[in-house]
Amino acid sequence: MSQLSNIIISIIFDGLAYAMILFIISVGLSVTMGLMGFVNLAHGVFAMAGGYFVTSLMSVAGVPFIPALLIAAAGVAVVSLPFERFLYAPLYKAGELDQVLLSIGLVFMASASFTYVFGPDPVPIKVPDSLRGQVDLGFRSFPAYRLFMVAVGLSMAAGIWYGFEKTLIGARVRAAVDNRMMAQSVGIDVDRLFRFTFALGSGLAALGGGLAVDILGLSPSFAIQYLVLFLIVVAVGGLGTIKGTFVAALVLGVIDNGGKYLWPEGGAFFIYAVTIVILLLKPAGLYGRHG
Amino acid sequence: MSDSVLQAVGLCKNFGALEVAHNIDFTLKRGARHALIGPNGAGKTTFINLITGVLMPSSGQIILNGQDITGLGQAERSRRGIARTFQINQLFRGLTVLENVVLAIAERQGIASAMFRPLSSYSEVTDEAMELLSNFDLNEDALRRIDELPYGRQRLVEIVIALGQRPSVLLLDEPAAGIPSSESQHILDAASALSSDITVLIIEHDMEIVFSIADYITVLVSGAVLTEGEPEAIAADERVRAVYLGEVDRG
């Protein structure tokens, strides 16, 4: 393998793993924002909660990694429901400013609470041995955990896409995203649908957060740190679209990773520049509908 | 034709495969009281949106006083003399009736972009607003907030705002919508009292209003013109009756 192609493959592969995390966490945000039009800056809190849930289950209760992920996802999904009901729902008709400020307030509260309970330092995670080390794919080796991430991400993407495009409930969600009033008049219970989607999205975020601990690190400032990033993925991809979130996560994930690798001092700049260019040309995002 | 103030020529609009306006040819004669009727979903509001510039046509032209305005935006068309009311009130709900009207008049008088003199120094704007409101018996409500007024009176303010623009063409989109028929008389009076300098196009479902005001009627069905003519001819037209059979007949 030549030096250059090796580097390129590394960048793309790492970017891919990173993108999968971004996708899994952000997809719920895209669909719920597309459904209710609620600008939610606090979505990262669910991912953060998932991360802490997983690490706590593993270190305190000795639960293995994969089951911990699933329990955390389910747990956060359930807990997110009262959040939606008592904090978000009253503001669906409110203006953008109110929604932005409410969600910022929630992020602060969450960040402070987690700092209080878990301390400000990053939390380590002990990834199972089967996922450590390198895996030889023939032409070169790849880190096992990242390979795992890519596999999980792609299969989740396929599963979510299937659910969204091919099932009845997915069709209902798509209809409601497209035209809420029309969907309601056809008999779709949009509120219940939304609650289901919200819980699912939060659970997925938690799953993503748990998976992310080893790659992105976990500390109480996670939700704030990545707040902008999740929003960007969703805005660039387009609200209410699985495909959009996936493509945006891929593009931004690879560019962010590559940018930082190739240009450590200024690499972060690239994803924001790309975001600006894409939004200027396609205000509704790559696959969004309502411009 | 010099006596036609507004014309649509071959107007088409589609959203992808959905065609909401199909080859509409339409002429509005100067000083007319022209009504646009049709069943729900016929595309009447869409037509108004195309005329006012809220929507851009897929093809076709719109001509105002002999000039092609097809490429112009809403604000520019408004400044050239087209004013409209909305089917659902588009008012400044948290502001007073006076402020609502002042906004329109200030814009028309060209002082709305003045940054360094207080609004209160432009007494001609306030005076004109009060005069306009008096014509519609809204004078006592001038300093009340819009959302404190009953819906019927709000609907009147909607018309007054449009008149504050001193339009040559006034497009009324279902002015009586949402008002119980017992109160729609006020709207009828307001519409009848409009100066003959103003050309009026009115969309309405309330046939009483249509037949008492209109001197010419166009019937729109599924985005295309079905027929048009004087009120008696339209009332007698079998096709028009058929189209309305599924509708609640309010005539």
Added chain:
Amino acid sequence: MISDAESRAYFSQRSRLKWWEALPWALSVAAFFVLPDYMAFGTQVLITIIFALSLDLVVGFAGVVTLGHAAYFGVGAYTAGMVSAHLGWTEPISALLLAGLVAAIVGFMSGAVLLRYHGLTLLMLTLATAICLQEFANVNEDVTGGFDGLTGVSFAPLLGLFEYDLWGHTYYWYSMVVLFLVFVVVRIIVNSPFGMSLIGIRENTARMHAIGTPVYRRLVSVYGVSAGIAGLAGGLFAESNAYVTLDVLSFSRSGTILIILILGGVGRLYGAFAGAVVYLVLEDELAKMSPEFWEFGVGLLLVLTVMFARGGLLGIFDRLRKVFSRAAL
């Protein structure tokens, strides 16, 4: 029957000076004599008020939500800082005016591009623009000092007479004068027909289009003016601190000033005063004791404000006033 005179009086009533408007100024002056040791802090409070006022024009009056206003604050700060550090320019007032001018130009140019968009798209664009600017400043280290900050910023005595002193006295008065002048301008704009049209755009943009308002042009105008004022605040920041870091362009700064404005009360000018004073004083006291406690408190305050006290502190004052005047009857 409302007479013409009454209707005219309605608007002049609103723009007339009220007695209590003297209070914030009286309090600022009094603070100098009562709390002389806190003047450096006081200067930063005044600077924050100027920044918040600029944001109020855009968010409170025009209804445009932006998460990137620090971009203009930062441009102003770096302009003032760089002319001093690199060009040896020491006259503070002209440096300040330059800061405001450059920020205004950047504001007009970026506004012209950004304000063609709305909603979430606009929000993300303002955010991304500010971050790009910050990264740009970061990368050009030799000019901006990068991560370590811009050093070598120093200014000559104001008007050749007033020395910069360690206790911040000079800069306190200097900032107060700037705030006063800015406030007068903003107040005039807000009470003008232009100001009224901004409120119209905020309340019902569709209606404004329909009555012939060139909405985009109005928004770009107010955005540019606001950016200029934010730049003045930034310039003062550079001059009073004699130091500029990347933080002046940060998302955190944009977010904080938005929070301050909401807590004080949007769209009411004096909300900027109330919000800045309360927030900065509380932060100074509480963040020292426990940063998490402070962070949680701000978050909670935000949530409560949005859910129950939309008008912020001033809104609460209003409601209390109504309760008391009813009780007095």
